[in-house]
Amino acid sequence: MFSWSTIVENLPYLLQATRFTLLVSGLGMGLGLVMGIVLCVARLSPIRWISRIAALYVSFFRGVPLLVQLLLAYYFLPSVGIDIPPLWAAVCSIGLCAAAYIAEILRGALIAVPHGQAEAAAALGMHPFTIWKRILIPQALKISMPSLVNELIMLVKVSSLVSAVGIVELTRMSQSISAATFRPLEIYIAAAAIYLVINLALAGLGQALEKRLDY
Amino acid sequence: MTSENASSVEITALGKYYNSFHALKNINLSIPAGKVTCLIGPSGSGKSTLLRCINFLEEYQEGAVEIDGQVIGLESVGGRKMSARRLREMRRSIGMVFQQFNLWPHMTAQQNVAEALVQVQGLSKAEAARKAAAALQKVGLGDKTESFPNRLSGGQQQRVAIARAVAMEPKLMLFDEPTSALDPELVGEVLTVIKDLASEGMTMVIVTHEMGFAAHVADQVAFLEAGELVSCAPPAEIFRNPSDARIKAFLETYHARNQF
Ligand SMILES: Nc1ncnc2c1ncn2[C@@H]1O[C@H](COP(=O)(O)OP(=O)(O)OP(=O)(O)O)[C@@H](O)[C@H]1O
Numbered sequence: 001m002f003s004w005s006t007i008v009e010n011l012p013y014l015l016q017a018t019r020f021t022l023l024v025s026g027l028g029m030g031l032g033l034v035m036g037i038v039l040c041v042a043r044l045s046p047i048r049w050i051s052r053i054a055a056l057y058v059s060f061f062r063g064v065p066l067l068v069q070l071l072l073a074y075y076f077l078p079s080v081g082i083d084i085p086p087l088w089a090a091v092c093s094i095g096l097c098a099a100a101y102i103a104e105i106l107r108g109a110l111i112a113v114p115h116g117q118a119e120a121a122a123a124l125g126m127h128p129f130t131i132w133k134r135i136l137i138p139q140a141l142k143i144s145m146p147s148l149v150n151e152l153i154m155l156v157k158v159s160s161l162v163s164a165v166g167i168v169e170l171t172r173m174s175q176s177i178s179a180a181t182f183r184p185l186e187i188y189i190a191a192a193a194i195y196l197v198i199n200l201a202l203a204g205l206g207q208a209l210e211k212r213l214d215y
Numbered sequence: 216m217t218s219e220n221a222s223s224v225e226i227t228a229l230g231k232y233y234n235s236f237h238a239l240k241n242i243n244l245s246i247p248a249g250k251v252t253c254l255i256g257p258s259g260s261g262k263s264t265l266l267r268c269i270n271f272l273e274e275y276q277e278g279a280v281e282i283d284g285q286v287i288g289l290e291s292v293g294g295r296k297m298s299a300r301r302l303r304e305m306r307r308s309i310g311m312v313f314q315q316f317n318l319w320p321h322m323t324a325q326q327n328v329a330e331a332l333v334q335v336q337g338l339s340k341a342e343a344a345r346k347a348a349a350a351l352q353k354v355g356l357g358d359k360t361e362s363f364p365n366r367l368s369g370g371q372q373q374r375v376a377i378a379r380a381v382a383m384e385p386k387l388m389l390f391d392e393p394t395s396a397l398d399p400e401l402v403g404e405v406l407t408v409i410k411d412l413a414s415e416g417m418t419m420v421i422v423t424h425e426m427g428f429a430a431h432v433a434d435q436v437a438f439l440e441a442g443e444l445v446s447c448a449p450p451a452e453i454f455r456n457p458s459d460a461r462i463k464a465f466l467e468t469y470h471a472r473n474q475f
């Protein structure tokens with residue numbers, strides 16, 4: 001018998017844990033976006049060693065599983081005397097990893113921006129920094145909006161990995177409640193529904209944003 | 216030759232290479248202040264390359280381009296590259312209009328024009344917006360200030376691009392085939408705007424395939440072929456009495472193509 005009451009009774013706990021899912025993926029995305037922009041600009045820098053470092057960064061963070069990165073951050077940082085709460089270690093891990101993907105997404109989009117765009121700005125005497133900030137990055141963000149929303153949705157799902165460093169987010173909470181109630185089916189269906197609602201909302205938000213950015 | 220709001224350009228022994236390809240060969244050309252110079256010649260002859268050397272969008276390897284006596288791009292003739300900052304300063308007084316307009320698609324017409332006024336000249340947003348609106352008014356687009364480029368016709372886009380350059384109050388304007396990407400019926404409106412600007416006494420260098428326009432508006436016409444400056448003379452001489460067989464041949468092909 002499917003027990004609706006199990007879901008109703010435990011919903012507050014699930015929602016409580018969902019806050020961490022949102023927090024980790026949301027902050028991770030914010031950090032990833034800022035770092036990703038910096039990394040992408042570095043990757044395209046004419047100065048060789050800067051672009052090499054950025055390329056190395058991308059290779060590492062894309063090449064090592066996020067779970068391993070999380071565990072590394074969790075065990076490594078304290079061992080060198082850096083004592084940050086697990087939540088922040090998790091946000092940083094997710095953000096640093098997302099940055100590698102976002103940098104590549106933006107790099108692809110920047111290649112699609114015609115060369116004449118920056119040239120027109122340079123001919124007016126604009127500073128390279130201003131050209132990046134006002135001309136190139138806004139256009140790259142628009143072009144890559146669908147991929148960025150996709151990345152954010154990935155992060156929401158991937159955030160379940162942070163339970164490995166002791167953060168009780170939605171997936172971890174579902175496991176605990178299932179074990180306590182012996183009602184895994186109901187609980188996991190509820191968790192799946194919550195993930196689905198979040199990601200449908202994000203997809204909708206992304207579409208609205210794309211429309212707004214349309215010119 | 217320097218007047219208050221118009222620059223003169225002196226090109227001496229200019230040489231430009233794309234790797235091993237010799238794109239410009241020993242170009243010597245005087246562009247007097249306040250005058251219109253048209254660059255003509257066959258496709259691939261180096262017109263765009265020469266024009267782009269004038270604001271150092273293309274680096275050159277030999278000789279120099281001097282604007283009001285100042286070498287652009289290099290610290291001195293044959294010297295090291297000048298600082299990026301100094302180059303930006305020089306570019307502030309050189310406007311450029313491209314064949315493909317190169318408007319910024321994420322900004323309205325007015326924002327396109329105002330952007331450099333704020334970011335380069337340091338005007339307040341309000342002052343820049345006012346100046347941008349005036350510049351758009353001047354090119355006949357006073358009612359399109361809020362339109363994004365992709366909602367404008369090619370001719371209108373090119374006029375926004377001209378307004379964007381002119382709003383900076385340049386002393387020198389460079390045009391690279393400003394009407395080549397336009398449908399024939401839109402060419403006239405853009406040429407009219409350029410003609411009006413010319414009558415204001417700004418120095419202009421115009422790469423064009425519109426021979427009628429060049430004959431009408433130019434003070435001098437420079438003919439390039441295969442990276443060489445074949446001749447620079449008043450339009451009457453170039454078009455009616457060309458001294459060089461290469462110019463004759465070029466004009467004949469042009470007329471043949473435009474006959475029907
Ligand atoms: N970035 C580049 N790299 C290599 N070669 C180039 C480059 N740009 C131009 N060239 C070559 O230099 C020569 C001159 O080119 P340029 O664009 O100045 O010709 P143009 O006279 O403007 O021709 P068009 O009328 O077709 O615009 C051509 O042979 C061209 O192939």
Ligand SMILES: [Mg+2]
Pocket residue numbers: 262263264392
């Ligand atoms: Mg050309």
